[in-house]
Amino acid sequence: MFKGLFMLMLPNFLILTPLADWIDAPDSVLPIIQELLEAQYRIWIYSGDTDGRIPITSTRYSIKKMGLRVEEEWRAWFLRHQVAGWVETYQEGLTLATIRGAGHQAPVFAPQQSLALLVYFLAGNRLPVTPKI
Template identity: 50%
Template sequence: STLTRRPKRGTTIREFDPCSDHYVQAYLNRPEVQAALHANATKLPYEWQPCSSVIKKWNDSPTTMIPLIKGLMGQGVRVWVFSGDMDGRIPVTSTKYSLKKMNLTAKTAWHPWYLGGEVGGYTEEYREKLTFATVRGAGHQVPSFQPKRSLSLFIHFLNDTPLPDTSRY
């Protein structure tokens, strides 16, 4: 049956290291790393953690990032929004609904982008200098699940070039 068949290579997250959070925490708590990042200059009495109970109440978190994103775009800043297509915390559909509320004008239609001859995800560009891209096979922390596709996304953002739309890449 299809349930017992082994998935094709690249279709699972077997290359994801579940200990990566521990490595990051150890690295970011090294004194020389904190000095290089100009972090912990006040010498806090506790270590940095990705999730901490130090802050007991957080009341200034916005319910939506849409006004901030619109403000950045209004200042001429290019914005790229990306989602892992396997993200259970913030699904692609939620991000698309948020973008729809911004009343943007499509510059390119929803289409696949490629890396290494494979679909890396899907993307859409808007006239207001916003690009939305999905990353195929990625969960919530996209670079942890798909580092090569994430790097491609980042390089194209820095170079201000569209994601490749042919399988030659």
């Protein structure tokens, strides 16, 4: 049995794939976001508030490192008379929003809130401050 396992270990093995250089920690996207904001693009970053893969706290810490000026403090946004998540906006054109009760793949966990967030973004509107139908 052991002899068979050792046969798999070739001494002169050459890896011919770009995946071999993959690392677990990718480069930061913060410089790209900063560049887009400076070019006056509107950017919305969203996350499910129960996302264990990329927690909203990590995203908030990263955005804080950018030194953006808060335009509207962290507040609830609504869909159908219910809190749909939380949102904070920045003067430079960035909006950070959460989708309440959603995990890493927010549209799978909360399709209605995810669609509403997209519709508001495409229309150029803020997320609702007060409950709406």
